[in-house]
Amino acid sequence: RSLPTRRKTVLVGPALGELMMLIFLAPLLEADLRTEPHLELYAFDASSAKAGACATVTNLELWETLYMLAEEKGCHVRLDWQGREQSGLRILDNRSSVAGLTIMLPWKVVLQYSFRRA
DSSP: OOOOOSOOOOOOHHHHHHHHHHHHHGGGSOOOTTSOOOOEEEEEEEOSSEEEEEEEEOOHHHHHHHHHHHHGGGOOBOSOOTTTTTSOOOOBOOHHHHHHHHTTSOOEEEEEEEOOOO
8 A cells, every 4th residue: 555645635524623623622631630739710701791700719628529510420510500401411400519619709800801792
């Protein structure tokens, strides 16, 4: 069998999507799992008019608990479940656990943004 020619090949469809995903995720592929976790937590929310983010600092025990809730069986934690209960998404309803653990933390607003109206 001969080697492929040196002509250019144009990728389309799923092959292009997979290659683009690899390019975008490449910086994240190297991880040092021995490092301590960053104990600052962030919360983000957005609507069609505004967006914002808050941050707080936690301890390692709370961080590990939140991590286990968020990563349980590959699911995400959502706090905005209204209208999503019947969506068919595989998302665990851990909002009461997460809210109970995080509501008393000293959150500070780190970003506020209002979108321009067209």
